[in-house]
Structure formats: structure tokens, C-alpha cells
Amino acid sequence: MGRINKLNQFIAVSPIGRYFKLDGSSSPLSREGTKFTTEVRAGIATFVTMAYIISVNSTIIADSGGSCECNITNPLNKSCIGDEAYEKCLGIIKHDLIISTALITCIGTAIMGLFSNLPIALAPGMGLSAYFTYTVVGFHGNGKISYKAALSAVFLEGILFVILSIFGIRQYLVRIIPMSIKTATGTGIGLFLTFIGLQKSAGIGLISYDPSTIVTLGGCPLSELDQTGKCLSHHMESATTWLGIFGFLIISILTLYKVKGSLLIGIILISVISWFKNTAFTYFPDTKTGVNRFEFFKKVADFHLLDNNLALMDFDFSTGEVWVALFTFLYVDILDTTGTLYSIAKFGGYMNHETGDFEGSTAAFICDAISISIGALFGISPVTAFMESSVGITEGGRTGITALVTAFCFGISIFFAPIFASIPPWATGPALIVIGSIMARSVRNINWDYIGDSIPAFLTIALMPLTYSIAYGLIAGIGSYIIINTTVAIIDKLTKGNIQPARKTYKGDWPDDDMSFDYNSQHLANSINLFPTWLIRSYNYLFNRNVNNNRDIPENPEIIVNDVQRSGLNFDCAV
Known part of the structure; x- marks a missing residue:
């Protein structure tokens, strides 16, 4: 114990301690009670809680087909289901996406920790990943926009988000959206994720296609599925479906008892069971695809360059669908990131009740926006702040060191792509269903x-x-x-x-009563808490306003706090 205290003391008085404002450092804004070892523990806890995103996100985006090309010979099979060459390409794409997901989570979280000094992790949001795959690009590329064009839209969205964050327009855009719509968005995305988790391609296969009713009860073995995804017979006789249901119950019970890493535990348990060969639920069946999966799985550790999804861009914005996708990405990301960051800031005690803002807010939003554009270069859907960061805060994390430790853990996971690539969809599907149910909580806040x-x-x-x-x-x-x-x-x-x-x-009020401008106020910009602090200070400096140099600028303290509380954006999991 003495050694731990000495280590904490040594780090606190070092330049690292001063930069991250650890307790005992010479920083005038040091955060009380912060210790290096506590920050490390908190960072590991955050990683364990959100490590599931590596397998879940790569599974979802791989369904878009990525850069694979489907040579359609059968007009009834536009998704190339059963095409061995296409399936092999999808396997390679998924391997790359595993590395991409871990890499952008590592980079984004590290940027957040370094420049905002907040214990917040960034990763691809599952709601946006699902929208990116199944709506924008389409299952196996059957949508109206190509994979490359969709990535270009994500890249541009990140740039626009940087501009909106720098000038504080982000807060304004959040407020002009009706409160009932903001609240309903989280619930809608939650149901969307649940629907995906119940299907065969990225879930447990409990529901399947039916030409008469569109969807129906599924759960049949793969051999009983036709080319359209319809169950021909043997409903609810699939071993993988029942294994997925078992995983859902395990995750639900663990979540009920607030077991840290409940999602990850459930995913690992079902995955390990699925790795046994010669079983009805194996992920390595005696087929060409199954053999290829097992050969890659046996490598355990592997690293290769991103050959198939690096810097794939097509800046052809001539179709209206691309613009719809762009502004949808921007809208959902603004809501999700704003709500998540302010919720975490309030939970962690970072809120300044005089300004209605929190330290490092502008930097945090800019870091998130930059990460979005970087992620697009890696073939990944929009990145957002993860509510699982609150787990690290619960463990005592209060500074950017927590985020850096989480980033380091994700960096290590890059080298274990064979393990993450061998996690079956019926192991990740239960996590999507549980997350969907958690996100649906916001329905109670609707008027x-x-x-x-x-x-x-x-x-x-x-x-x-x-x-x-x-x-x-x-x-x-x-x-x-x-x-x-x-x-x-x-x-x-x-x-x-x-x-x-x-x-x-x-x-409900719309637009918000807080959006009125008072041109006679001494603090024009401050009165609605619309602009970031740097812009407010510049305004006051230019017009000789008497304002102190701290962040304690007189503003309406309830605007943003109430806006987030009433919006229903206090998600327990990121979109």
C-alpha cells in the first residue's frame, strides 16, 4: 500500500499530474481525490464494459458488404447469400473492420483524454452503425448509396460537426428540435437495434422474412432458409437461436444485478460455447466457410494492414440520398453526443452550475467530431461518446488518464483480431436486444x-x-x-x-423559452448559453465587458442542464 501511495504522489507532482490536474499537483484547478492508480483502474473498468463494441460493430458494418462486389447471376438472390467467393470477401472485410473498430476507438478515446482531460471513451455508435449499414448502404450493398459514398458522407459530417462545435451552433440545433422528437429518438433507435438483434444476419435469428406478413417467427436451421431468408420449416429448432436466447437471459440477469461487464461476459460465454466443433451450434461447421473461419481463429494473435477499407471515398454528392444520410448522421450525432456528454458530466460532477456548461466541453465536442472523420478513413460509421464511460467514473475516474488507459487497452486488442472475428452473431445479438431495451427507457419521458x-x-x-x-x-x-x-x-x-x-x-414548450435573445443584456452571448466560452470571452474583450478569466461566466445555469434532462437523452448506452 505504501508503494501505491508513493507512486500516486510521484505522478501527482510530475508534469503529467499537473497536466491532468491530479490531486496534489501544482495545478490551481486540480481535481480533488484524483489518484493515478484509481484512474488506471477506472480505465480498465471502462474497457471491460464496452469491449463488446469491437465484435458487435464489425458484425453490423460487415453486413453492408464493404468493398466486396456481388456478381449477381440470380435476380432473386441480390444479396449473394451462399456465394462462396462473396462470403470469403465478407470474412476478410470483417477482419479489417475489427481492426478498424479497435483502432478508431483507441485513437478517438486517446484524443478525448489528452485534449479534454475527461474520462470519456469514444467508439462507433451502434444506432448509427445500423443506420449506416441497413438503410444507407443496404444489406450486402443493396441500398441506394455505395459504401464509399456513405463513408464520404460520414467524413464530411465530422468536418461540419467541428465547425458547429467551434462556434457553439450545436447547442442551438439541439434546442430547435421539438422535445417530444428528441425524447422519442432514443426509443426509436433502441427498437431498431432490437429488431436487428432478433434477425439472422446480425442476431439470434428469432424472426425471419415472410412474403405475406413481412416478418414472422423464425429460428430454423440454416439448411431450412431459402435465398430470401424465409424459414421453410423446422421453426424454433435452430440450436444457435436457442443459444442466443440463453445468452440474452444471462446478460439480462447480470445486468439486473449490475455486474460490471455484463454484456461482455454474455458475449464471451456464448462465443466460447460456439467454438466447439462438431456441434449443432458451432461457428466452425464442416464447410468451406467454416474451415476458413477456424484456420483464422487458430492464429489467436494477428496483425495486418487495412487493405480493403482504408481511405475508401467517393465524393459524388449528386444524389439526394447522400444528403439525407449526411444530415441524418449529423442530427443523430449532435443529439447523441450532446446528451451523452452532458449526462456524463453531470454524473461525474463536472457541471458548472453558474455557466450551465462543463470544463473542456468545446474540446470534447471537437475531439468527437475529429474522430468521426478519422473513423471514416478507416471504413467506420460515425463515432460518438459512450455512456459506458460512467462505469469508469463510478470506479473513481475523473481525468483524461482514465480515457488514455481505455485507449491503451483497445490498442492491445488490435492484435487479437482472430478472436474477435470468431464471435458469432448469435453471441452479439443478445447484447443488441438488451441495449435496445435500455435505450427504450426514454419513452417514459415523452409527453x-x-x-x-x-x-x-x-x-x-x-x-x-x-x-x-x-x-x-x-x-x-x-x-x-x-x-x-x-x-x-x-x-x-x-x-x-x-x-x-x-x-x-x-x-410542451417549443421552441424553448430559453432561446429568446436579450439585446439589452450586458452579456448578450451569455444570456442563452449558446456560444462556447472562448467566443464569449472574445466578445466581452472586444466590447470591454468586465468578466473574470475563469469559466464562471454569469449565464443562465438551467438551459443546457434542463435541456438534456428533459430531452430524455440520458442513455445508459451510446447510440
């Missing part, structure tokens, strides 16, 4: 007492999974909100308030 708020929210939730598109859900929700509430406003104006909708007193 169900007023139809003008509840119907747009309901449409947003329902259409995301049913249209297999986050974008269409948002379009339906926002569009219906504008039409319904504009009609109410017009009727109210024409009748001078004599005709009122039922329960109008329950209507």
Missing part, C-alpha cells in the same frame, strides 16, 4: 398527455424499425409535429383563442 406532442413522438418511434431507417422516422416525426402544431397555431390565431385543442395546457 403523452398532449396529442400534438405524443403522435409525432409515436410516429418517430414506430417508423424507425418498421421502415428500417432512422431518417424516415425523424422525417415523419418532425413533419407531423410541424403540421399538427402549426395548424393549431393558425386556428388559435383565426379564432382569437376561442377554439382550443383538448389538454393544451399539457403542451
Whole structure:
């Protein structure tokens, strides 16, 4: 114990301790109670909790087909299911995506820790990964946009997000979106992830395609699936489906008892069971694909350059679908990142109740935005802040050292791609279902007492999974909100308030009351907490305002805090 205290003391008084503001350092803004060894432990805890993203994200994005080309000979099999050459290419793509996912998580989290000094980890968001794969690019490339064009949209989104973060436009965009839509977005994405986790390609295969009802009960062995994915017979007789259900129950029970790393434990358990050969649930069947998987698995450790998904860009923005994808990425990322960061900041005690902001907020958003563009270069969907970072905070993490330790762990995992590549979809599917249920919690924050708020929210939730598109859900929700509430406003104006909708007193505020400008205020920019601190200081300096040099700038303290609390963005897992 004495050695640990000496180590903590040594690090605290070093330049490292001063930079990261450890307790006992000479920094005037040192964070009370922070110790180096505690930060290391917290970083490891964060990694254990979110390591599942390596296998889950690579499985989802591999479903897009990546850079593989499907030579269609059968018009009824546009997805090239059963094509050995295409399946082999997909296997290689998945190996690269495992490295890409671990690499961008490592880089993004390290950037966040170094420049924002916050214990927050960045990784590809699963909701956006699902939208990227199944809506934008399409299953095995059957969408309206190519894989390369989609990556270009992600790259540009990161650049736009940097600009929005620098000038504080991010806060404004969050506030102009109706509260009911913001709240419903998390629930809709949660149901979307659950729907994916229940299917065969990236989940447990409990549901399958049916030409009459679109979806139906599945769970049949692979040999009983036709080329369209329909179960011909033997429903609920698939060993892998039942193994996936078992994994779902294991993860649910562990989560119920708040066991750290419950998702990872469930995934590892089901994966290990699936690695036994000559069983009905093996991931290494006696086929050419199964043999290739097993040969790669036996390597255990491996590293190779990203030959198939590095810097794949196609900046052809001539189609409207690319722009829809771009702005959907931007919208969801702004909501998700803003909500997650402010939730974590409040949970970790970083909020400044006088400014309504937290230390390093602008740097944190810029780090996230830069990571998005870097991730696109690695063939990855948008990166976002992960709510699992709160686990590290619970373990005592308070500085960027926690994030750096998490980044280091993900860096090591890059060399174990064969292990992560051998995690079957029925092991990761249960995690998607559980995460979906956790994200759906925000439904209780929707204003169900007023139809003008509840119907747009309901449409947003329902259409995301049913249209297999986050974008269409948002379009339906926002569009219906504008039409319904504009009609109410017009009727109210024409009748001078004599005709009122039922329960109008329950209507939520939109736009936020906090968005009004006070041009006579001494602190024009501060009054709505719209701009970042550097811009506020520049304004006050240019106009000779008397403001101290700390972040304690007089502002409305409740704007952002309340905005996040009321938005329902306090997700327990990142989108």
C-alpha cells in the first residue's frame, strides 16, 4: 500500500499530474481525490464494459458488404447469400473492420483524454452503425448509396460537426428540435437495434422474412432458409437461436444485478460455447466457410494492414440520398453526443452550475467530431461518446488518464483480431436486444398527455424499425409535429383563442423559452448559453465587458442542464 501511495504522489507532482490536474499537483484547478492508480483502474473498468463494441460493430458494418462486389447471376438472390467467393470477401472485410473498430476507438478515446482531460471513451455508435449499414448502404450493398459514398458522407459530417462545435451552433440545433422528437429518438433507435438483434444476419435469428406478413417467427436451421431468408420449416429448432436466447437471459440477469461487464461476459460465454466443433451450434461447421473461419481463429494473435477499407471515398454528392444520410448522421450525432456528454458530466460532477456548461466541453465536442472523420478513413460509421464511460467514473475516474488507459487497452486488442472475428452473431445479438431495451427507457419521458406532442413522438418511434431507417422516422416525426402544431397555431390565431385543442395546457414548450435573445443584456452571448466560452470571452474583450478569466461566466445555469434532462437523452448506452 505504501508503494501505491508513493507512486500516486510521484505522478501527482510530475508534469503529467499537473497536466491532468491530479490531486496534489501544482495545478490551481486540480481535481480533488484524483489518484493515478484509481484512474488506471477506472480505465480498465471502462474497457471491460464496452469491449463488446469491437465484435458487435464489425458484425453490423460487415453486413453492408464493404468493398466486396456481388456478381449477381440470380435476380432473386441480390444479396449473394451462399456465394462462396462473396462470403470469403465478407470474412476478410470483417477482419479489417475489427481492426478498424479497435483502432478508431483507441485513437478517438486517446484524443478525448489528452485534449479534454475527461474520462470519456469514444467508439462507433451502434444506432448509427445500423443506420449506416441497413438503410444507407443496404444489406450486402443493396441500398441506394455505395459504401464509399456513405463513408464520404460520414467524413464530411465530422468536418461540419467541428465547425458547429467551434462556434457553439450545436447547442442551438439541439434546442430547435421539438422535445417530444428528441425524447422519442432514443426509443426509436433502441427498437431498431432490437429488431436487428432478433434477425439472422446480425442476431439470434428469432424472426425471419415472410412474403405475406413481412416478418414472422423464425429460428430454423440454416439448411431450412431459402435465398430470401424465409424459414421453410423446422421453426424454433435452430440450436444457435436457442443459444442466443440463453445468452440474452444471462446478460439480462447480470445486468439486473449490475455486474460490471455484463454484456461482455454474455458475449464471451456464448462465443466460447460456439467454438466447439462438431456441434449443432458451432461457428466452425464442416464447410468451406467454416474451415476458413477456424484456420483464422487458430492464429489467436494477428496483425495486418487495412487493405480493403482504408481511405475508401467517393465524393459524388449528386444524389439526394447522400444528403439525407449526411444530415441524418449529423442530427443523430449532435443529439447523441450532446446528451451523452452532458449526462456524463453531470454524473461525474463536472457541471458548472453558474455557466450551465462543463470544463473542456468545446474540446470534447471537437475531439468527437475529429474522430468521426478519422473513423471514416478507416471504413467506420460515425463515432460518438459512450455512456459506458460512467462505469469508469463510478470506479473513481475523473481525468483524461482514465480515457488514455481505455485507449491503451483497445490498442492491445488490435492484435487479437482472430478472436474477435470468431464471435458469432448469435453471441452479439443478445447484447443488441438488451441495449435496445435500455435505450427504450426514454419513452417514459415523452409527453403523452398532449396529442400534438405524443403522435409525432409515436410516429418517430414506430417508423424507425418498421421502415428500417432512422431518417424516415425523424422525417415523419418532425413533419407531423410541424403540421399538427402549426395548424393549431393558425386556428388559435383565426379564432382569437376561442377554439382550443383538448389538454393544451399539457403542451410542451417549443421552441424553448430559453432561446429568446436579450439585446439589452450586458452579456448578450451569455444570456442563452449558446456560444462556447472562448467566443464569449472574445466578445466581452472586444466590447470591454468586465468578466473574470475563469469559466464562471454569469449565464443562465438551467438551459443546457434542463435541456438534456428533459430531452430524455440520458442513455445508459451510446447510440
